[in-house]
Amino acid sequence: GAVVSQHPSRVICKSGTSVKIECRSLDFQATTMFWYRQFPKQSLMLMATSNEGSKATYEQGVEKDKFLINHASLTLSTLTVTSAHPEDSSFYICSAAGQKQETQYFGPGTRLLVL
Amino acid sequence: RKEVEQDPGPFNVPEGATVAFNCTYSNSASQSFFWYRQDCRKEPKLLMSVYSSGNEDGRFTAQLNRASQYISLLIRDSKLSDSATYLCVVNNRYNQGGKLIFGQGTELSVKP
Numbered sequence: 001g002a003v004v005s006q007h008p009s010r011v012i013c014k015s016g017t018s019v020k021i022e023c024r025s026l027d028f029q030a031t032t033m034f035w036y037r038q039f040p041k042q043s044l045m046l047m048a049t050s051n052e053g054s055k056a057t058y059e060q061g062v063e064k065d066k067f068l069i070n071h072a073s074l075t076l077s078t079l080t081v082t083s084a085h086p087e088d089s090s091f092y093i094c095s096a097a098g099q100k101q102e103t104q105y106f107g108p109g110t111r112l113l114v115l
Numbered sequence: 116r117k118e119v120e121q122d123p124g125p126f127n128v129p130e131g132a133t134v135a136f137n138c139t140y141s142n143s144a145s146q147s148f149f150w151y152r153q154d155c156r157k158e159p160k161l162l163m164s165v166y167s168s169g170n171e172d173g174r175f176t177a178q179l180n181r182a183s184q185y186i187s188l189l190i191r192d193s194k195l196s197d198s199a200t201y202l203c204v205v206n207n208r209y210n211q212g213g214k215l216i217f218g219q220g221t222e223l224s225v226k227p
Contacts, residue, residue: 093159104213108157
């Protein structure tokens with residue numbers, strides 16, 4: 001199957017700093033990328049959907065100014081957690097889909113810990 | 116009410132047991148249905164799609180009842196390696212452009 005990578009795999013940062021997470025599709029063109037967040041023992045929750053070259057669509061309750069998403073190319077989307085706080089500590093997972101959106105391929109996730 | 120609901124478990128079963136997971140979804144306009152498997156601290160991985168006619172993949176059988184908005188997964192002859200969290204997933208893509216809706220997952224622990 002297709003491969004999606006995320007970087008970094010884990011990050012620890014101080015409260016108030018910003019953290020950037022990259023999501024790359026390695027062997028296909030991802031017209032759409034999705035960003036999910038998963039807290040311990042909970043379900044994956046979609047945060048936002050990004051289409052290449054356009055603004056991301058955020059789910060209700062997700063602050064677009066706090067979680068900045070950029071999808072500048074067909075192989076790369078970034079999520080920046082601005083002014084991170086301990087409650088932002090979570091498992092962030094991206095997925096990528098091609099033009100037909102028949103399948104989403106998940107990245108390995110990024111574990112964020114804000115101290 | 117959650118869009119996708121699952122029994123959180125955990126289900127603790129011995130090797131060789133048959134175990135069934137249930138899932139219900141609230142949006143009758145949902146278009147496609149899946150079971151994913153998620154190992155601890157890893158990303159979810161597609162286990163199988165679910166069709167109205169029912170489908171089988173080795174020891175795994177999935178069923179969909181659109182009238183009842185109910186999805187099931189049956190695992191026969193369970194193995195230690197089946198221990199994971201099983202996620203029921205619904206795709207409302209024709210209404211929401213490919214947005215996957217995840218249940219909270221059912222944890223399975225297979226013991227020797």
